[in-house]
Amino acid sequence: MGLIEEVFTIELPVGESFRIQRCRYKGKKSTKRISIVSGIHGDELEGQYVCFLLGQWLRNNPDKILGIIDIYPAINSLGLDSITRSIPFYDVDLNRIFPGSKNDFLPAQIADGVVNAMRGSDLAIDIHSSNIFLREIPQVRIAKSQEDVLVPLANLLNIDFVWVHDAVTVLESTFAHAMNTIGTKTLVVEMGVGMRLGKAYGQQLLDGLLNLMACEGILDIELLDVRFPMQSHEGEVAYLNAACPGLFVPVIEHCQIIEKGSVVGHIVSALSGEVMDEVIAPIGGMLFTIRAYPIVYEGSLLGRIFGEKQ
Numbered sequence: 001m002g003l004i005e006e007v008f009t010i011e012l013p014v015g016e017s018f019r020i021q022r023c024r025y026k027g028k029k030s031t032k033r034i035s036i037v038s039g040i041h042g043d044e045l046e047g048q049y050v051c052f053l054l055g056q057w058l059r060n061n062p063d064k065i066l067g068i069i070d071i072y073p074a075i076n077s078l079g080l081d082s083i084t085r086s087i088p089f090y091d092v093d094l095n096r097i098f099p100g101s102k103n104d105f106l107p108a109q110i111a112d113g114v115v116n117a118m119r120g121s122d123l124a125i126d127i128h129s130s131n132i133f134l135r136e137i138p139q140v141r142i143a144k145s146q147e148d149v150l151v152p153l154a155n156l157l158n159i160d161f162v163w164v165h166d167a168v169t170v171l172e173s174t175f176a177h178a179m180n181t182i183g184t185k186t187l188v189v190e191m192g193v194g195m196r197l198g199k200a201y202g203q204q205l206l207d208g209l210l211n212l213m214a215c216e217g218i219l220d221i222e223l224l225d226v227r228f229p230m231q232s233h234e235g236e237v238a239y240l241n242a243a244c245p246g247l248f249v250p251v252i253e254h255c256q257i258i259e260k261g262s263v264v265g266h267i268v269s270a271l272s273g274e275v276m277d278e279v280i281a282p283i284g285g286m287l288f289t290i291r292a293y294p295i296v297y298e299g300s301l302l303g304r305i306f307g308e309k310q
């Protein structure tokens, strides 16, 4: 049985309070510590299910726990309660104000509280589920500067894709960057779609978390037979953007392998009944992102393909 603790509380001006809770499972044989984190964005729910599955597994297998496992399912707790991506009342994206500060406005105080609660963790896994517009296959995204340290860990997580990308300024204000800076090796998982829950992805990541913890000596179990992810440096990522506004109707499924020049979908007009545009794959490869929300504007992201370098 885990120990439920409140790690951060602050009174809001509107008479409510903002609180962050964790459930801690503590073995006696190691001080190695991992933090499983979700709900930084209040509209992303896939991580809720992963936290449940992991908690259930740990409750059923207390004798396998060697180190410390902290589960934080709801960082932006008010956002989760009110179906809001950002922090309610402030309209601030919590993942853009790390590491935060005690002497700043409330969202920055929350970020500071999160960092302090997790300070000292050896590892952290920050589980996101895209947004309501795009559906993602289970993947880990890593800033180029962290590639050497984090890719070997990501390869243990039973995900489909490791995407190493160049660090841009905005990444420096994320939870993952703040934690990596203070010595906690932090992986960002993106999977599924906002406001929904996919059971298969949840189970897939649970197996990955168990495998990672076994490899790191936090759990006393056999290693799992996990899948080896595609590596972004072995190919290129092509973006599909809408050429005109309308209703996007895909003709192929998410995760499918497609050929260069094949039709990914159509943008149609609900009013006139016309097909406005045909969306063509610029490269062949795996469709690892696909539009989930059908209404699009000119320039809207419709999908991403990972494929061979041209």
Ligand SMILES: [Zn+2]
Residues within 6 Å of the ligand: 040, 041, 044, 128, 129, 130
């Ligand atoms: Zn997110």
